[in-house]
Amino acid sequence: MELATQRTKWLGKSWKFFEVTSSTQDEAKKWVQEGAPHGALVIAEKQTQGRGRLGRSWFSPPRKNLYFTVALQLPSSSPPLNTLSLLAGVAVAEALRSQFNAQVFVKWANDVVSSDGRKLAGILVEGLKDRSGIDWALVGIGVNVNLTEDELPDELQEIATSLQILLGRKLNRFQVLDAILVSLENWWEDWAGQGIETLRKTFAQFDWLKGKQVRLSLPNGEKFEGIANGITEKGELKLTLQDGSELCFAAGEVTLRSLEIPFKA
Numbered sequence: 001m002e003l004a005t006q007r008t009k010w011l012g013k014s015w016k017f018f019e020v021t022s023s024t025q026d027e028a029k030k031w032v033q034e035g036a037p038h039g040a041l042v043i044a045e046k047q048t049q050g051r052g053r054l055g056r057s058w059f060s061p062p063r064k065n066l067y068f069t070v071a072l073q074l075p076s077s078s079p080p081l082n083t084l085s086l087l088a089g090v091a092v093a094e095a096l097r098s099q100f101n102a103q104v105f106v107k108w109a110n111d112v113v114s115s116d117g118r119k120l121a122g123i124l125v126e127g128l129k130d131r132s133g134i135d136w137a138l139v140g141i142g143v144n145v146n147l148t149e150d151e152l153p154d155e156l157q158e159i160a161t162s163l164q165i166l167l168g169r170k171l172n173r174f175q176v177l178d179a180i181l182v183s184l185e186n187w188w189e190d191w192a193g194q195g196i197e198t199l200r201k202t203f204a205q206f207d208w209l210k211g212k213q214v215r216l217s218l219p220n221g222e223k224f225e226g227i228a229n230g231i232t233e234k235g236e237l238k239l240t241l242q243d244g245s246e247l248c249f250a251a252g253e254v255t256l257r258s259l260e261i262p263f264k265a
Contacts (some may be wrong), residue, residue, distance in 0.1 A: 001193075002176040004175075004177040004178045004181065005041070005178070005181060006178070007178060007181075007182050008039075008181050008182055008185050008188070009185060010038070010039045010185070011039040011041070011071065011181050011184060011188070012039060012040075012041035012181050013037075013039060013071060013187040014036070014037045014039070014040045015040065015042070015043065015044050016031065016040075016041070016042050016043075017040040018042070018043070018044040018045070019044070019046065020044065020045065020046045020047075020048065020062075020188065021045065021046075021047060021048070022046075022048050022049040022142075023046045023047050023048075023049050023070035024043065024044050024047065024067055024125060024140055025040040025051055025069050025126060025138055025140045027042045027069070028040065028042045028069040028070075028071045028140075029043075029126075029128060029138060030124065031071060032037070032071050032128065032130050032136050033130060033131055033186065035098060035130075035151070036071050037109055038072060038073040038183075039070065039071070039072065039098070040070065040071040041068060041070050041071075041181075042068060042069045042070075043066070043067065043068040043069075043177070044067050044068070045063055045067075046061070046062035046067075047067050061147070061151070064144075064147050064151070064171075065083045065142065065143055065144050065145050065162075066141070066142065066143040066145055066148065066158075066173055066176060066177055066179070066180075067141075067142050068139040068140070068141055069138050069139065069141070070138075070139050070141075070181075070184065071136055071137075071138055072084075072136065072138075072139060072188065073134060073135075073136055074110055074127075074134075074135040074136060074137055075192045078191070079191060079195055079196045079235070080234050080235060081125065081127050081137060081193070081236075082234075082235050082250060082251070083196050083199070083234070083235035084110070084111050084124070084125045084126070084137055084139060084191075085110045085123045085125045085139075085235075086106070086108070086109065086123075086196075086199060086203055086231065087184075087187050087188065087191050087196075088123045088125070088139050088141060089106035089107075089109075089110065089111065089112055089121075089123055089203075089206075090106055090187060090199060090202050090203050090206060091180065091183040091184040091186075091187045092104075092121050092123075092141065092143065092180055092183070092184075093105060093106050093112050093206045094111045094177075094183050094187075094202065095138070095179040095180045095183040095184075095208075096112070096120075096163070096176075096179070096180075097184070097234035098179075098183075098198065099175075099176075099179040100163065100171065100176070100179070101132070102120075102163060102165065102166050102167060103115050103166070104120055104121075104206075105206050105207070106165075106203060106206040106207060106208060107119075107208045107254070108207070108209055108220050108228070108231060108237050108254060109235070109237070109251070110122060110123045110124070110125075111123070112143075113208050114161050114166055117157060117208065117256070118158075118159055118160055118161040119144075119160045119161065119220045120143065120144055120160075120161050120162065120163065120166070121141060121142060121143040122141075122142050123137075123139065123140065123141055124139075124140040125138070125139050125140070126138045126140070128149050130198055132222075133247060136211070139184075141177065141180070143163070143180070144160060144162035144163065144175050145162060145163050145164065145171055145176055146162065146163070146164045146170050146171060146173070146212075147162035147164060147165070148162075148164060148165065149165060159196050163176065174247040175228055179217065187199065193242045195233075196233060197233070198257050200230075200231060200233065203230075203231060204230055207228075207230060209228035209232075209237075209254060210229070210230050211227060211228065211229075212227065212256055213225070213226070213227055213256065213257055214226065214227070214228050214238070214254050214255065214256055214257060215237070215254070215255050215256075215257045216239060216249060216252045216253070216254050217252060217253045217254075217255075218249070218251070218252045219251060219252070224239060224247065224249075225241070225242070225257060226239040226240050226241040226242065226247075227239070227240045228254070229246065234248075235250070236249055236250050237249045237252070237254070
């Protein structure tokens with residue numbers, strides 16, 4: 001683990017490693033209540049109850065991928081918590097692009113995907129207070145690193161991918177973790193100190209949904225269709241509807257759609 005954290009200044013300098021655990025989010029949550037330092041890292045070889053957004057399970061085979069959570073103490077004034085998922089997505093995408101030449105993109109709000117939209121990494125951000133009432137964020141990240149096509153379950157074959165599949169070679173997982181942690185630390189410092197304007201500009205370069213016709217499903221079941229048009233300063237998705245009006249959404253599930261008669265916004 002020291003090899004994966006030697007280039008960071010503070011992120012991941014304190015860490016816990018588990019061969020098997022329910023989820024790194026659960027372990028990080030316990031650690032915060034016990035007095036974890038800012039930037040604490042929890043990493044596991046296997047999760048028995050790994051989860052993603054909306055309570056979904058996360059496919060977590062051992063010794064193939066990365067499953068980790070960083071515990072971050074929130075500054076007294078910071079951008080909205082939901083923008084942290086965008087920060088983590090940009091950090092992962094930037095690290096994989098710059099260090100491994102992987103052509104990956106960020107899909108609002110919580111995924112890193114390949115050019116064809118198959119999911120490579122997922123992000124789960126949860127807020128909590130410690131025993132002193134201080135606000136923390138748990139940023140959980142799962143990255144498919146060395147999975148082959150035939151190791152993906154049938155139900156994931158069409159919607160998931162890995163770095164090995166994209167690059168055609170196995171990677172050292174600790175080198176991948178190192179690159180992500182360095183990028184995540186840099187982006188956190190910018191986010192905590194400067195807000196999300198720089199983050200928005202970089203997200204725009206990596207934005208997989210930009211200009212695509214999509215369907216957005218809200219948690220209450222309501223659905224909207226339109227063209228994805230970037231994000232707001234609060235990290236909301238901007239959606240241009242068929243009548244030309246624009247709505248902004250803080251949460252929701254986005255899927256691509258194909259129209260019989262395309263329209264332009």
